[in-house]
Amino acid sequence: MWIGGTIPLGYDVIDKALVVDPDEAAAVRTIFAEYLAQGSVRLLSVRLRALGIVSKRRTNRFGHVSGGTPFSRGALYNILRN
Numbered sequence: 001m002w003i004g005g006t007i008p009l010g011y012d013v014i015d016k017a018l019v020v021d022p023d024e025a026a027a028v029r030t031i032f033a034e035y036l037a038q039g040s041v042r043l044l045s046v047r048l049r050a051l052g053i054v055s056k057r058r059t060n061r062f063g064h065v066s067g068g069t070p071f072s073r074g075a076l077y078n079i080l081r082n
Helices: 022-038 041-051 073-081
Strands: 011-014 017-020
16 A cells, blocks of 8 residues: 555545556556567667656645656666566
8 A cells, every 4th residue: 555655657646545547557558568678778768758758747735846757767667676
């Protein structure tokens, strides 16, 4: 179960429960499929940039927006490992 921290890519929090976000879930499936096709995280990163797949956008309580940027190799390693 998710407890605090950042909300995982592919999910949103609604009424204190994790709910699948269909658009982000499709992006996660694409990440895994492209990794299998590319065979390396470096090439995966390049491919995701070409496809326009970016990290989850978040807005904090003060209105500051973060995310929405291309995935770093480290972030991709974390996604693939999880």
